[in-house]
Amino acid sequence: xxxxxxxxxxxxxxxxxxxxxxxxxxxxxxxxxxAATLNYHVLGPTPESWPAILNxxxxxxxxxxxxxxxxxxxxxxxxxxxxARVPLGTILILEGDSPLAAxxxxxxxxxxxxxxxxxxxxxxxxxxxWEQPLDxxxxxxxxxxxxxxxxxxxxxxxxxxxxKGEGGILWLAVPPGxxxxxxxxxxxxxxxxxxxxxxxxxDTLWAFYDSSYRAHADINYIAQRWRASGISALHVAAWHYxxxxxxxxxxxxxxxxxxxxxxxxxxxxxxxxxxxxRFWADHPEWREKTAVLQDAQLDWRKLMNLANPDASAAxxxxxRDLLTSFDWDGVNLAELYFESLEGHxxxxxLTPMNPDIRAExxxxxxxxxxxxxxxxxxxxxxxxxxxxxQFLDFRATLAARLQTHWISEIEDIRKSKPHLDLVLTHxxxxxxxxxxxxxxxxxxxxxxxLGAHDFTFLIEDPATTWNLxxxxxxxxxxxxxxLTPRQDKLAIDINVVERYQDVYPTKQQTGTELFxxxxxxxxxxxxxxxxxxxxxxxxxxxLLAASASTVDHVERVGAKLTVNSRRGVxxxxxxxxxxxxxxxxxxxxxxILLPPGAxxxxxxxxxxxxxxxxxxxxxxxxxxxxxxVEFSYQSSARALATLDRHPTKLEIDGTEVTPQYEGDTxxxxxxxxxxxxxx
Numbered sequence: 001x002x003x004x005x006x007x008x009x010x011x012x013x014x015x016x017x018x019x020x021x022x023x024x025x026x027x028x029x030x031x032x033x034x035a036a037t038l039n040y041h042v043l044g045p046t047p048e049s050w051p052a053i054l055n056x057x058x059x060x061x062x063x064x065x066x067x068x069x070x071x072x073x074x075x076x077x078x079x080x081x082x083x084a085r086v087p088l089g090t091i092l093i094l095e096g097d098s099p100l101a102a103x104x105x106x107x108x109x110x111x112x113x114x115x116x117x118x119x120x121x122x123x124x125x126x127x128x129x130w131e132q133p134l135d136x137x138x139x140x141x142x143x144x145x146x147x148x149x150x151x152x153x154x155x156x157x158x159x160x161x162x163x164k165g166e167g168g169i170l171w172l173a174v175p176p177g178x179x180x181x182x183x184x185x186x187x188x189x190x191x192x193x194x195x196x197x198x199x200x201x202x203d204t205l206w207a208f209y210d211s212s213y214r215a216h217a218d219i220n221y222i223a224q225r226w227r228a229s230g231i232s233a234l235h236v237a238a239w240h241y242x243x244x245x246x247x248x249x250x251x252x253x254x255x256x257x258x259x260x261x262x263x264x265x266x267x268x269x270x271x272x273x274x275x276x277x278r279f280w281a282d283h284p285e286w287r288e289k290t291a292v293l294q295d296a297q298l299d300w301r302k303l304m305n306l307a308n309p310d311a312s313a314a315x316x317x318x319x320r321d322l323l324t325s326f327d328w329d330g331v332n333l334a335e336l337y338f339e340s341l342e343g344h345x346x347x348x349x350l351t352p353m354n355p356d357i358r359a360e361x362x363x364x365x366x367x368x369x370x371x372x373x374x375x376x377x378x379x380x381x382x383x384x385x386x387x388x389x390q391f392l393d394f395r396a397t398l399a400a401r402l403q404t405h406w407i408s409e410i411e412d413i414r415k416s417k418p419h420l421d422l423v424l425t426h427x428x429x430x431x432x433x434x435x436x437x438x439x440x441x442x443x444x445x446x447x448x449x450l451g452a453h454d455f456t457f458l459i460e461d462p463a464t465t466w467n468l469x470x471x472x473x474x475x476x477x478x479x480x481x482x483l484t485p486r487q488d489k490l491a492i493d494i495n496v497v498e499r500y501q502d503v504y505p506t507k508q509q510t511g512t513e514l515f516x517x518x519x520x521x522x523x524x525x526x527x528x529x530x531x532x533x534x535x536x537x538x539x540x541x542x543l544l545a546a547s548a549s550t551v552d553h554v555e556r557v558g559a560k561l562t563v564n565s566r567r568g569v570x571x572x573x574x575x576x577x578x579x580x581x582x583x584x585x586x587x588x589x590x591x592i593l594l595p596p597g598a599x600x601x602x603x604x605x606x607x608x609x610x611x612x613x614x615x616x617x618x619x620x621x622x623x624x625x626x627x628x629v630e631f632s633y634q635s636s637a638r639a640l641a642t643l644d645r646h647p648t649k650l651e652i653d654g655t656e657v658t659p660q661y662e663g664d665t666x667x668x669x670x671x672x673x674x675x676x677x678x679x
Contacts, residue, residue, distance in 0.1 A: 036199035036572040037091065038554055041068035043077055049180035050093075052470075056180075056515040057188050058200040058546040060554050070196065074175070079103045087165025091196055094171045097137065105142025106171045112137050115174075117152040118505075120159075120186050122539055128152075130183055131504035136173050145171075148190040159184050161194045168194030176512075179469060182504060185511030189539055198546035200563075201570045201591065202522065203230045203614065205548055206491070206529035208269060210237040211255075213534040219255050223262040226533065230545025232616045233265035233637070234533065235332045235423070242276035242318055244325070256327050261663035263614035263640040265329035267423065268322065272336050272406060274301040275315055286311035289354045290339075291347035291373040298339050298349055305354040306402055316409055323413050323420070329637040330421030331410050332458070337399040337427070341463065343438035344381065344388060347373045357398070365390050392437045400445035407453050419670050421637035422455040425493060430479035431472065432464045447484045456636060457484075458529060460493040467501035470513070470520040477524035491527035494518065496535045510537045515547035522548045526567065545570075553598070564598040568619055576604035582623040586631060588613040595619040609679035614642040617668070629677040639668040641675075649678035 039062040040054045050072050051061060062068035069089070071082050075096040083104060086092050094101040097108045116133045120126060128149075138156050149159035161170040170190055177183045184190075207226070214222070226234070241252050256266045273288060280287065280302040288296035288303035296303040306312050323331060340349030353370055361369045369391045371379035379387055403424065414420050429435035429443055436442045447457065459480070465472055473492060480490055494517050498507045509517055514536075521528045528548060530536060536544070553564040563571055570591040577584045577592050579599050585608035586593040592601065593615060608624035612631065617639030622631035629647075633639055642665045650659045650666075653674050660667040668675060 037069045037196045038062075038199050038556065039068055040070035040072065041065045042072040042074070043082075044074045047072075048074070049176055049178055052180040052516055053176060053187060053512055056512065056519040056547050057191075057196075057543050058198040058549045058551065060551060070191075073098060073100050077101070083169075086167040086169060089166040089195075091167055091191060091194055092169045093191075094169065095175050096173060097139075101171065104169060105140070105145075107140045108137035109140060110137075113151055113154055113156050115151050115158065118149050118158055118183070119152045119155075120149045120184075121147060122186060122189060123537065126185075126506060126510070128185060128505045134174055134183075139171075139173060141171070146193070148186070148193070149184055159187065159190060161190055163194060166195065168196075170194055179516075181512035181516065185506055185513065186539060187512055188515060188543055189511065192542065197572065198543065198549075199554070199572050200549035200551050200565075201230055201545035201572075202548035202550070202567070203227070203232050203545055203570060203616075204527065204567075205230045205518075205544060206233045206235060206267075206527065207231045207536075208237075208529065208532035209234040210532060210534070211240055211251075212237070213532075219258045220261075223258045223264060225541065226259075226264055227262045227614065228545075229536075229541040230548055231264060231530075231533065233267060233329070234259060235267040235269040235334075235529070238268035238270055238322060239274060239276045241326070242322055243278050244321070249325070252326055257662060260327075260640060260667070261665055263616055263642045263665050265421075265616055265637050265640060266327075267330040267332045267421070267637075268326075268328045269332045269334060270319075271301060271334055272315070272402075273303045273306045275304050275318065277302070279304065279315075279318070283311065283314070286314075287354075288351050291344075291350040291353050291370065293353065293370065294348070296339065296351050298351075303339070303351060305352065305356060307352065307354065307356045307360070307398070312405075319409060320413055323410075324417065328417075328420060330423060332423040332425055333403070333406055333410065334423075334425035334458075335427065335460070336403050336406060336424075337440040338395055339439065341438055343434070344372070344392070352395070352398070361391065361394055365394070369394075392440075395440035396436055396442040396445065399440040400442060403446055404449060407449065407455065411453065419638045421670065422453075423458050423491075424455050425458040425460055427460045427462050428465075428476060429462075430483075431476050432462050434464075435462050443480075444483065447480075450484055450486045450489055454636075456489050456491050456527065457486075458491045458493055458527075459525075460495070460531075463495070463500065466495060466497075466499045467503045470516040473517070473520045473524045488526055490525055491529060492521045492525040493529045493531055494521060495531045497531070508535070508537075510540055514540055515543060518544065518547040519550075522550050522567070559602055561601045562598060563594060563601065565594060566596055568596045569594055571601060573601065576607040578602050578604040579622075583608050583625065584622060585610060585624040585629040586612050586615060586619060586622045593619055595621060610647060610677055611644040612641045613644055614640070614665075616640045620672075627678065629679070630675065632672070632674045633668075634672045635668070635670050638670050641666045641668060643677075645679070647677040647679060649676075651676040 039060045041062045042050045065071050070091045072093045075098055077098040077100040079099045114133050114135050117129045145160045145162045147157045147160050150157050158173040259266050286305050286308055288305045290296050338351045340346050358368050367379045371377035372381045427435055427441045429441050496509050549569050550567050551565045555562045570593050573592045579601055583604055610629045617633035617635035620632040
């Protein structure tokens with residue numbers, strides 16, 4: 001048989017070989033952030049509401065269109081070369097009528113419509129109503145345009161877009177509105193459909209979870225979805241598990257394990273003085289009373305008289321059993337004050353009016369507080385305004401006393417379970433000052449406890465403020481600055497629910513409004529919680545983590561990306577990275593985690609020997625060599641670290657310890673620690 005002889009290419013000259021090597025090195029070390037949409041620029045003299053919209057999903061402003069990934073062209077924008085950049089990856093946003101829009105096929109006709117309500121095609125059943133009707137031309141659109149939203153009654157397109165090469169064009173028939181969310185709630189989702197990829201995410205969100213809303217859910221699947229949405233901890237309705245039941249207990253253990261495997265912490269969420277359905281049924285003698293002396297079954301909560309010594313002792317025993325029977329990461333002592341939101345104007349909901357409290361108040365004040373609501377009593381409310389003030393002040397003192405007592409109870413349990421974190425959820429009475437008299441909540445009595453007790457103070461803004469928009473969060477935060485030096489221990493809760501006020505464009509926060517709420521809250525507080533995970537629209541989940549990110553400055557120069565974040569952030573990234581010149585181990589396949597401050601990211605010539613792909617603690621520093629990985633952190637609960645491989649050796653603060661795993665997730669102690677891993 002004939003011998004096969006390979007054909008060899010001529011050997012390149014030394015200078016050519018050197019140039020080729022330099023080119024390969026440059027390609028290998030090029031920034032691996034090509035898909036991320038870093039920044040935006042608004043053409044024209046005023047940006048209107050676009051910064052609020054685009055900042056809320058992690059983008060930052062660019063000084064000129066030349067350096068922007070997203071360009072907004074307002075009405076009247078002349079034809080320019082910005083459209084030529086779209087196939088190369090730029091996203092162009094067109095508002096209404098302009099020569100630029102017309103050149104791209106978006107042209108107004110002579111027909112007009114009056115828009116009052118729209119239909120977004122990704123959520124057709126959602127009622128989207130504009131507060132102010134708006135007259136707009138009907139537009140002709142270019143071929144192959146995708147319709148995102150249209151007039152509900154005449155099906156006229158109002159929000160549409162199309163992909164062009166690596167980029168896309170989004171067109172709006174009218175501007176998005178003064179606040180940015182009045183007209184097109186799902187504008188960010190439309191941008192994502194056209195190729196916008198937020199560059200940053202914060203996997204730090206807390207969310208409340210009630211298993212009664214998740215019957216038959218696949219917890220392993222849904223835990224992965226929570227993790228992808230940026231949720232790092234779930235506060236689980238623990239009253240469903242107050243009494244021991246083999247099947248129920250096993251379901252909770254399975255739930256906690258699934259969360260831990262996905263680097264999600266699990267807190268026992270308590271709603272004292274509601275204990276449990278069975279506790280209410282078994283102990284009618286301990287039921288709380290309203291001011292009309294009826295059992296205090298108010299909405300879903302069935303309130304118990306925690307001022308009764310026997311009731312308090314029984315709850316204490318049950319609480320210890322609950323917290324020691326399961327592998328909780330923390331406890332949330334939530335809303336431990338009184339009813340009702342209408343205050344003394346609604347005696348049928350006003351608490352507490354149990355015999356123990358009435359007797360205690362009478363001993364100090366000389367009259368039965370129930371007399372305030374008895375038309376036949378000389379102490380009735382109409383004749384005894386000073387007496388009402390006495391009782392309302394007494395309620396606020398009592399609420400603080402109960403909170404102090406149950407914080408101490410949980411701290412006593414922490415002696416045997418020192419890894420438990422503690423959260424106190426407390427309604428805000430600084431922004432709406434009527435809350436103190438209505439429900440007995442007084443933050444000035446509770447915040448001083450931070451000096452003697454270790455807990456996070458989770459602020460819940462009351463329902464009366466839910467219509468006030470995202471800008472309320474900086475205002476709420478400002479009111480707490482003079483109240484406590486422990487700003488690091490404050491957190492804020494966002495109630496994602498239908499609101500009773502007249503609100504537009506949707507009754508429940510979703511899309512741009514929700515992202516702005518989360519973004520403003522994240523800028524104002526170290527931690528943001530969402531009530532509750534099941535109420536969040538599915539279409540919002542992919543952008544939650546981006547909205548929680550807080551980046552003050554980002555700059556891309558050559559092969560280097562510089563990011564300055566006040567709270568730390570995950571940066572979209574692919575491939576090995578070095579941060580501030582050090583090989584970086586805090587990295588998944590798609591992102592790297594940075595600690596707070598300014599940091600420079602570059603591609604690395606080799607990967608870290610071991611990677612931490614998800615982490616729940618507050619990262620302080622990290623680095624890697626060929627033989628070890630090291631990082632330091634602070635965490636108020638146990639920290640969960642998902643690894644791409646198990647290490648051969650684990651040291652914590654210089655001492656070798658036996659690793660504790662849940663799947664591929666390493667469980668680390670609460671507090672401040674230095675971790676060293678040998679691959």
